[in-house]
Amino acid sequence: MPAFSIVIPTLNEVDNIDPLMRDIFASFDDPEDIEVVVVDDQSSDGTPERVEAWSGTHPVRLIRRQGTPDLSGAVLDGVQAAQGQWVAVMDADGSHPAAALPKLLLPLQADEVDITVGSRRVEGGQTLNWPWHRHLTSSVASLLAWPFTEVRDPMAGFFASSRKRLLGLQSGTAGYKILLELLVQAGDEARVREVPITFADRQRGQSKLGLAQQATYLRRLMHLGGGRVSLATAGKFALVGLTGMVVDLLIFYLLISADARVGSAHIGSFVATLTNFILNYRWTFSGDAQLPTSLATRYLRFLVVAVLALMLRGGVLVLLVETLQMPAMLAIFPAIVITAGVNYLGSAFYVFASTASGVIPRVRWHLAAIGLLVYMVILRLFYMGQVEMIPDEMYYYVFSQRLSLSYLDHPPLVAWLVKLGTLLFGESAFGIRAMLLPLTAMLVWYVYRYGATMLGRTAGLMCVLALASLPVFFASGLLMTPDTPMLVAWAAALYYFKRGLIDDQTWAFWRLGVAMGFGLLAKYSIVLLAPAAFLFMLLDPGARRWFFKPQPYFAALIAALIFSPVLIWNYQNEWASFVFQGTTRMTESPQISVHWLFIWALIMLSPVVALAGFYLLGPASRALMPDDELDPEAERRRRFMLIMTVVPLSVFFVHGLLSVTKFHWTIPPWMALLPLIMMALIANSLRSMPILGRFHRGLVRSWPPVLMIMMLLWGVFMHAYTLGLPGFRYNDFGAGWQGWSEMAEAVTDIADEIEATTGRAPIIVGMNRWGNAAQLYYYSPERLRDRITSRHVNGMSGSMWEFWFEMPDNPRQQPVLLVKETPKQIAEPWLDDAFVGLGPLQTKALERNGHPIRVLHYRIAEGLRPEQVRLPDQRPPE
Numbered sequence: 062m063p064a065f066s067i068v069i070p071t072l073n074e075v076d077n078i079d080p081l082m083r084d085i086f087a088s089f090d091d092p093e094d095i096e097v098v099v100v101d102d103q104s105s106d107g108t109p110e111r112v113e114a115w116s117g118t119h120p121v122r123l124i125r126r127q128g129t130p131d132l133s134g135a136v137l138d139g140v141q142a143a144q145g146q147w148v149a150v151m152d153a154d155g156s157h158p159a160a161a162l163p164k165l166l167l168p169l170q171a172d173e174v175d176i177t178v179g180s181r182r183v184e185g186g187q188t189l190n191w192p193w194h195r196h197l198t199s200s201v202a203s204l205l206a207w208p209f210t211e212v213r214d215p216m217a218g219f220f221a222s223s224r225k226r227l228l229g230l231q232s233g234t235a236g237y238k239i240l241l242e243l244l245v246q247a248g249d250e251a252r253v254r255e256v257p258i259t260f261a262d263r264q265r266g267q268s269k270l271g272l273a274q275q276a277t278y279l280r281r282l283m284h285l286g287g288g289r290v291s292l293a294t295a296g297k298f299a300l301v302g303l304t305g306m307v308v309d310l311l312i313f314y315l316l317i318s319a320d321a322r323v324g325s326a327h328i329g330s331f332v333a334t335l336t337n338f339i340l341n342y343r344w345t346f347s348g349d350a351q352l353p354t355s356l357a358t359r360y361l362r363f364l365v366v367a368v369l370a371l372m373l374r375g376g377v378l379v380l381l382v383e384t385l386q387m388p389a390m391l392a393i394f395p396a397i398v399i400t401a402g403v404n405y406l407g408s409a410f411y412v413f414a415s416t417a418s419g420v421i422p423r424v425r426w427h428l429a430a431i432g433l434l435v436y437m438v439i440l441r442l443f444y445m446g447q448v449e450m451i452p453d454e455m456y457y458y459v460f461s462q463r464l465s466l467s468y469l470d471h472p473p474l475v476a477w478l479v480k481l482g483t484l485l486f487g488e489s490a491f492g493i494r495a496m497l498l499p500l501t502a503m504l505v506w507y508v509y510r511y512g513a514t515m516l517g518r519t520a521g522l523m524c525v526l527a528l529a530s531l532p533v534f535f536a537s538g539l540l541m542t543p544d545t546p547m548l549v550a551w552a553a554a555l556y557y558f559k560r561g562l563i564d565d566q567t568w569a570f571w572r573l574g575v576a577m578g579f580g581l582l583a584k585y586s587i588v589l590l591a592p593a594a595f596l597f598m599l600l601d602p603g604a605r606r607w608f609f610k611p612q613p614y615f616a617a618l619i620a621a622l623i624f625s626p627v628l629i630w631n632y633q634n635e636w637a638s639f640v641f642q643g644t645t646r647m648t649e650s651p652q653i654s655v656h657w658l659f660i661w662a663l664i665m666l667s668p669v670v671a672l673a674g675f676y677l678l679g680p681a682s683r684a685l686m687p688d689d690e691l692d693p694e695a696e697r698r699r700r701f702m703l704i705m706t707v708v709p710l711s712v713f714f715v716h717g718l719l720s721v722t723k724f725h726w727t728i729p730p731w732m733a734l735l736p737l738i739m740m741a742l743i744a745n746s747l748r749s750m751p752i753l754g755r756f757h758r759g760l761v762r763s764w765p766p767v768l769m770i771m772m773l774l775w776g777v778f779m780h781a782y783t784l785g786l787p788g789f790r791y792n793d794f795g796a797g798w799q800g801w802s803e804m805a806e807a808v809t810d811i812a813d814e815i816e817a818t819t820g821r822a823p824i825i826v827g828m829n830r831w832g833n834a835a836q837l838y839y840y841s842p843e844r845l846r847d848r849i850t851s852r853h854v855n856g857m858s859g860s861m862w863e864f865w866f867e868m869p870d871n872p873r874q875q876p877v878l879l880v881k882e883t884p885k886q887i888a889e890p891w892l893d894d895a896f897v898g899l900g901p902l903q904t905k906a907l908e909r910n911g912h913p914i915r916v917l918h919y920r921i922a923e924g925l926r927p928e929q930v931r932l933p934d935q936r937p938p939e
Contacts, residue, residue, distance in 0.1 A: 067149045147221060158258055183255045187260070188261075209282075209427070217240055219258065287425060338360055368773050426743055455836050519743075657724070685750055809845060876924070
């Protein structure tokens, strides 16, 4: 009996048979070790006769198939007929090098691996003489297969495995990429090796790849992912949806006609679609293939998908009605169509998912990560221009109008990003936030790459899932603050530190310098990665050699050069920014706040992720890493993740013993440990990641429901602050929860009255550190902007308004309008010493669409006392 069988499916390959057979038998020292099984799909060019000619002199057998030609069917028939214990599959067109067959088969015989792949995409592999469209088609196909396997060339038709494993493929296997089916059904336990090959385009004959084969491939991908997507289910789902849509439109029309708010109307009408569950369960997705679960659980999943779709529908309405000024009754139609698509995919992959493919849980997590990330990106696109800006964003807008090398309380990168966004998309909330889109793409890429290089593709995709769901990343993807570019730089620096210090890639260091440099332009706290890396180099024997190499110092030089604008600005301004971020921060609010280090983690990472993180700072992290004997680098990677997390957190811990610790300072260090945290939370889906105890099991069970709750909350949050929710009185289109535009309008009217009465235009003072002044600046007319400043004029400071404000020539005769949204700090009696003729506290109720939204508190003074203006270190207590 031969040890090896080579299975070759053919269809009209007569010109390729002779050279292929010669190459195959020349590749083995002993022809008795092999047999060639050719499975012909009714060739009409003489291919069978040519094969039979070889069978007379060599161990070659011909199998003639009947019926519709099918590549997978031909391969499976050949495997069934094979006599060897180990089977290789290859094409007959000459593109697969027969000389590589021993490299595929011998490792199987030696029990080193379970599957071998002739790969074009690993180091040493290549593709010759392909036109661009073939490269494009192959790349797209590989991209679609990317969530299913970590093999770099899953589209290869040249592979080998045991006959037993190949016979275990499901009977429904179809399509021209049978290797992908083998990899998915083999699961996590299979040992796979990719062998580099040179793939040459066929020289004789014609390719059989067409639209039919590509359509079959797409259907099989859906099947392998557990999704019940087909023309039949889509048609049935549409028919069921039409009945609900009629009721939906009717209720929406009646509510709009009754002057209901658009948000309330579309929520009320959407309830009609919830009645579709039974029809979809009994008819659209009926059958034994449904994922086994109770009816109550299935309906709960249905409600989750329905609410996610509803929130997305609200975003479509916000965009069409508010931004594009489309009538609500017209906008509801595309909103319903988009919502139906989300409902269908959610039903096919989540509510009524299939188990027929035997897809492993790891793949389901992969698809969930990608699907939820895409959902969140689309959701933000619809809403981000309508969710009203927070004061911080308006402050950075003022930065962008006064571009500088740096600023007192922040480095300049956020101002440059806001300026670029507003130049491209206008001075609006969307324009200010526009650069969040490329920043989010970069963050996803680096977080994925970091996780994947640490613990594999699953870890990378689970980190992406964290980006889609955790509060800290939700906020960073919606609000333009310095934290967003800093998170991108932090993730990039972690990736390049790992590639340089652990993987010994010298190219990583210059990129590390770029990442650290831009991170410092975003926020100074990223500098904490440097001492963390220094400690890792001290403790890790493999990394110590970099102390004596030029690359780390070259990286530091690059970072310093990129950071030089901040250094120049500080040199010109008596190092004001460094003083403010250093000693001033430590002394402005002396108190013990170390407990917030834990509280902020629970809030911004979610309780489950935060508890898993603290749990993994202990011995549990070692038990969850891969077996050291199989992966000698596992301990180095674990040490790296722990040190890069603990060192920055320790700095914030010490800071918390002395002063206030803010939430956005303490969260970035957790990114270093994120791959291990996320893998621990899906440990029951991975046999190689053991469950360690009752506490760990509780975290694993809690993660899926907490994940779904967070995803629902983000949609509800954005809906509430744009369209509103039933029970909210004043949240409708344009009715943001803060009411800064109404406040600016009222202040403008009061300022005009003062100017008409005194003949002098007043200075307008926002009575908090910088927020009120920034809000007024953004919403006020251009003629008022140069007169707006912050509270530094009364002795309290700590913002860039100190640098922007110019004292008038006659300050005692300069009218001043003090404004605030609360009586705090504007009603203090000591303010009489800071202003001349300070009047009493007055209030003005602000309304929007007839509903009260805010009360403006203001005072009017006849002038300033310039001697009361103090330097930052002399200001009175808050």
